[in-house]
Amino acid sequence: MGKINKVNLMAKKRIEENEVFKSYFKNLTDRERAVFEGGITLGALFHQFVGTPVSLNSKETLEKAIEESMKNQPCVEDIEVKINGNFEDGKYLSLTGEMLDVRLKIKVNETTAILRLRYIEELDYPLMYVEEITS
């Protein structure tokens, strides 16, 4: 029971649970808030990590670190990051947006949004969009 309490306490300390923080979002519906926070996290992820040296050896560690760092962002419930690229043994690449395949789950009260960042060949562009949103 002590453990459950502690976990609850920790959860409460996340900044998005703060009443002052919440007061800034009263003008948004839960859906709007979910896609706003999802947009922030996708933009943050792209512009924080693009340029990172990455190779076959370091790819998985980087995917994991991107996931774990982005879980700190407000309202992030889950995230999966996959780095695609034409890796050759011993060679490294500089991470680009085109190499990223991200699936991000945002939760605001009862609303859940699944957002994506992935390269769309038809557009030749790493697109950020909302794949699904349910409330």
Next chain:
Amino acid sequence: MGKINKVNLMAKKRIEENEVFKSYFKNLTDRERAVFEGGITLGALFHQFVGTPVSLNSKETLEKAIEESMKNQPCVEDIEVKINGNFEDGKYLSLTGEMLDVRLKIKVNETTAILRLRYIEELDYPLMYVEEITS
């Protein structure tokens, strides 16, 4: 007239005018789309430029470059960036989120959103939020 046509043509080439691009956003209202694109741009701005060396001498040039680069992002209508900091002569700082004061205008069809990134003392946190949204 030739000039007007050329300007229109250029405007049409922006990626958000592309029909394939648009097809990914049919599940969002204009308001949702506006805050989604605004969130992306604020997250991008923060994580692209935090860490940049900045001094009294280089502050204005950096503010301008952040504004101009972010105007490239989809649906950005206008943006004002101000860098605050305790600058001393000859000393430089590493840009932090706390130093940024951003006012971003996003336009999606008839909907206009004003978004902010600014340090909120009460939260000790550089907050991204939607200041105003009208349709």
Next chain:
Amino acid sequence: MGKINKVNLMAKKRIEENEVFKSYFKNLTDRERAVFEGGITLGALFHQFVGTPVSLNSKETLEKAIEESMKNQPCVEDIEVKINGNFEDGKYLSLTGEMLDVRLKIKVNETTAILRLRYIEELDYPLMYVEEITS
């Protein structure tokens, strides 16, 4: 044996073993080359990762990913990254240069350099310097 050969082959493919690459560094002594490559990697590390959201939960994963990504850089023999910070449960910080404590080992032929990035209180500055160089 097959495995040993494969490892050797991979090692040979690193870009710094390429003869064209090498030809650009004939004007430097091994010591100069070592501190040049060390400087690049410290500058890269700082400006790539500063701004990343980090908390008690994600700190170790990020330290590891910084190490593994920087091992891709030319002439990096080894690297240890420690993130210091006043982490509270449930709260996250944006990584700053002041939080980084890095020990980087560079090898160029028989020359080995140990470089550091760490916060120097007397300077109130995250300093990059060469701790030791031996040939």
Next chain:
Amino acid sequence: MGKINKVNLMAKKRIEENEVFKSYFKNLTDRERAVFEGGITLGALFHQFVGTPVSLNSKETLEKAIEESMKNQPCVEDIEVKINGNFEDGKYLSLTGEMLDVRLKIKVNETTAILRLRYIEELDYPLMYVEEITS
């Protein structure tokens, strides 16, 4: 005369003029110090700005801001940044290392080093190297 004094004073306040700062570099020759500081600045520049949205409209402002921000770094005497890219009207790109052409001048006492970051087609790699060093 008052103005000259003031300028001198400002120059003296640069961190590389601080005696504590200097004490960390007694183990390096002026040439070693010059290439070390040059390496830091090239690594910093690449990893700070790669990923920035850039178009024909914003290219010059970004080049200027990269130059001005990097002039803050220790021992930087001058820097020229050119962004190359296949820009089309209305389209923007995400800045890559391959697009950067940088010429950096570092000065340590009587030693001057010219360093470059530029794409070398033969290596398919944005190479950082020392073009010239004189003392």
